[in-house]
Structures are given as C-alpha cells and as structure tokens.
Amino acid sequence: MYGSSFQxxxxxxxxxLIQILNGVPQLIVSLPTGGGKSLxxxxxxxxxxxxxxxxxxxLLALKNDLLERLKKFEITARGFDSERTDHAQILIATPEQARTKAFLEHLTKLSSNNELDRIVIDECHAVVQEASFRPSFTKLYELRRLKCQFICLSATLPEDVLLxxxxxxLLENSMVIVNTSIPINVFYNVEYSSPKLGIYEALMGANRRVILKGNLQKLKVKTLIFVNSVADGNYLAQILESPFIHSNSSNEEKNSSLNHFGDTNSEWLITxxxxxxxxxxxDIACVFHYDMPKTFSSWIQQMGRGGRNVEHCECLL
Structure with a gap:
C-alpha cells in the first residue's frame, strides 16, 4: 500500500496497527497530533x-478534511447519508448522526451481514470534555452492542480523561496504548506583552526564531493564532489585517480562508x-496562543496543529 520505503x-x-490487524476486540490509542492515527x-x-x-x-470540518485526505488512498469513503446504502470501505459520521434511527439500522444491517469490521471513535476525549453541551457524545456507548472491533483514538488522554x-x-477491559503527546520538534515559550502594542512584536520574534532554527529560506512563516473569544479574534484580525474564522463563520468564509491558508504562503490565520x-x-511552523487555553487538552490539541513537515515549530503563549 505504501511501498518499500514506508516507515x-x-x-x-x-x-x-498490529493489534488492530490481529483483531483485538477493544483498543484505546493515544498518539500525538501528526502521529499517524488515521493510518x-x-x-x-x-x-x-x-x-x-x-x-x-x-466536527464537520474533520469529516470533510478526512474525506479529502482519503481520496489519495483510493478508498471508497463517504459521509453517512440515510438515502444511500451502497458499500463504503470507510463510512464517516458525527455523534449526532450516530444517534439517528437510520444510522443505527444501517449499522445493524451491516453487522448482521458480517460486513461491519470496526467502529472508530476519533478524538475520543471529546466524549468526556464536550458531553455537557453535546449530549450525543454520552450515547455513543449504544454502539457497543454491535458485534465488531471497537477503537478509540485521541492525541490527548491524560489519566483523568482516559478513565x-x-x-x-463501556471499555473497562480495553487494551490501552499510549504515546507522548509532545512532538520533539515543537518548542514552547511564554511571553508577556502589552495587549495593544506587543502582539505584532511577539509574533515577529517567534517567526524570526523559526526562520533561524528551522533553516527556512522564506521570510513568511505560516502561523495559526488561537483566541478564546470572537471579540478577541475580531480585534486581532483588524490590527494584523489577517482572516479570522470561528464556528459561526459562514461556510464560504471558512472554506475560502482555509483553502487560502493551506495552498498559499499566507502568513497568519486567526481562529x-x-x-x-x-x-x-x-507546514505550520508557529502556533500562537493569544489567551491561556481553557483546558490542558485544548492546549495539546492547539499546539498539535504545528510541527508537521517542518524542522522547528514555535508555540508561543
């Protein structure tokens, strides 16, 4: 599938992967962001x-991104649609879809025909952390009644979340495989700066360190800037003259900003x-936290957006 050069x-x-291919019934895996969970x-x-x-x-964004990435593997993949019953090697759904009668009936039929190989809960820490405002997460245990392999994946599973x-x-007897969540090419700094005057200087300082330590030939460093509120995002978008997207942005705004950021040398994206x-x-070489992330898991997830295919990545709080 990957050729002799695959590592x-x-x-x-x-x-x-060996445990999954050997048919272990239940497995929980924690790998760092960029650690190859999708494989x-x-x-x-x-x-x-x-x-x-x-x-x-x-997230729908994750669903769409995954569908796009699966194209290069020549895998028959699609999002769940109650009107479609054609075979898919990978079927993707959100927790809300997973609770619908149509979804459960479809999976029950697959299971009864011995065509359901496994159910994978991606970003499984959300089962705990988002349950209070997305009750569908609390009902995913209902899928355990189906006869198939059950796998949970995450980049952030500290013990207080894992248990x-x-x-x-209902995975008390599950095998657990955990790796560190900290990539070795990501470096962390905490700086104090004036809210009005120091943001640009702090960003440029981090960008200069990336250029020097990462041996980059280009002067623009792709940087993802995280904020905790829409108000702060709008403020930074104005002073940095950069796009800002959030969960309530229109689909057109989201797609335009993401495509531009991903396909060009665009410098900053605020979110x-x-x-x-x-x-x-x-190729994100700098992750900037304008505020302290609300949870440790959020911090791990946010900094995990950086460091892929770059020698040196700066995370700045």
Whole structure:
C-alpha cells in the first residue's frame, strides 16, 4: 500500500496497527497530533475483502478534511447519508448522526451481514470534555452492542480523561496504548506583552526564531493564532489585517480562508477552538496562543496543529 520505503512514525503506532490487524476486540490509542492515527483505520479498511469501517468524528470540518485526505488512498469513503446504502470501505459520521434511527439500522444491517469490521471513535476525549453541551457524545456507548472491533483514538488522554472515556464507552477491559503527546520538534515559550502594542512584536520574534532554527529560506512563516473569544479574534484580525474564522463563520468564509491558508504562503490565520481538531496543515511552523487555553487538552490539541513537515515549530503563549 505504501511501498518499500514506508516507515512507521513510532513504535507505538506500529504496535497499535498490529493489534488492530490481529483483531483485538477493544483498543484505546493515544498518539500525538501528526502521529499517524488515521493510518490505524486506513490500512485495515484498504485490505482485500474488508467490510466497512465506521469512523465517528466530532466536527464537520474533520469529516470533510478526512474525506479529502482519503481520496489519495483510493478508498471508497463517504459521509453517512440515510438515502444511500451502497458499500463504503470507510463510512464517516458525527455523534449526532450516530444517534439517528437510520444510522443505527444501517449499522445493524451491516453487522448482521458480517460486513461491519470496526467502529472508530476519533478524538475520543471529546466524549468526556464536550458531553455537557453535546449530549450525543454520552450515547455513543449504544454502539457497543454491535458485534465488531471497537477503537478509540485521541492525541490527548491524560489519566483523568482516559478513565472516564473507558467508563462512558463501556471499555473497562480495553487494551490501552499510549504515546507522548509532545512532538520533539515543537518548542514552547511564554511571553508577556502589552495587549495593544506587543502582539505584532511577539509574533515577529517567534517567526524570526523559526526562520533561524528551522533553516527556512522564506521570510513568511505560516502561523495559526488561537483566541478564546470572537471579540478577541475580531480585534486581532483588524490590527494584523489577517482572516479570522470561528464556528459561526459562514461556510464560504471558512472554506475560502482555509483553502487560502493551506495552498498559499499566507502568513497568519486567526481562529478559535474551532480549528483545534480536525484540520491538518503540513507546514505550520508557529502556533500562537493569544489567551491561556481553557483546558490542558485544548492546549495539546492547539499546539498539535504545528510541527508537521517542518524542522522547528514555535508555540508561543
């Protein structure tokens, strides 16, 4: 599938894939952002004679991004649609879709025909952290009644999150494989700056360090800026003259900003926790936190957007 030059990103990734291919009934895997979690369901879904792998993702942005990335693997993949019953090697749904009668009936039919290979809960820490305002997460345990392999994936599973995930999804006897969440090419700095005068200087300082330490030939460093509020995002967008997108931005605004940021040398993109999961860019060399992230897991997810395919990435708070 990958050719003789393929290398695993870590021994943890390799061990997890071996366990999945060997048919372990329940598995929880934590790999750092960029650590190759998607490989763990892409490879078994690609194998000859495979049935359907169902992937539950927390965000529509993640669903769309995953569908786009799967195209290069020549995998039959689609989002769940109650009007379609054609075979898909990978079927993607949100937690809200996973609770619908049509979805449960479709999976029950697949299971009864021995065509349901596995269910994958991606970003499974959200089962605990987002349950208070997205009750659909609390009902995902209902999928456990289906006879298939059950896999949970995350980049952030500290013990105080792991144990509730195991309890909420009825996975008390699950095998757990955990790797560090901190990429070795990402470096962290905390700086105090004046809210009105120091933001630009702090950003430029981080950009200069990336250029010097990462041996970059270009002067523009792709930077993702996280804020906790729409008001702060609008403020930074004005003073930095950069695009700002959040969960309530129009689809046109989101797609335009994401495509421009991903496909060009655009320097800065401002966002909220809307982008802390689900959208992967290969060359972000600086992640800037305008505010203290609300949770440790959010901080891990946000800094994990950077460091892919770059030698040196700065995370600045």
């Amino acid at each position: 695993y990103k870590s021994e943890t990734q390799k061990e997890a 763990l369901f892409i490879v078994p879904a690609k194998l000859k004679g495979s049935g359907t792998t169902v992937v539950i993702v927390p 509730p995930v195991m309890n909420d999804l 909220t926790s809307f982008l802390e999961m689900g959208v992967d860019f290969s």
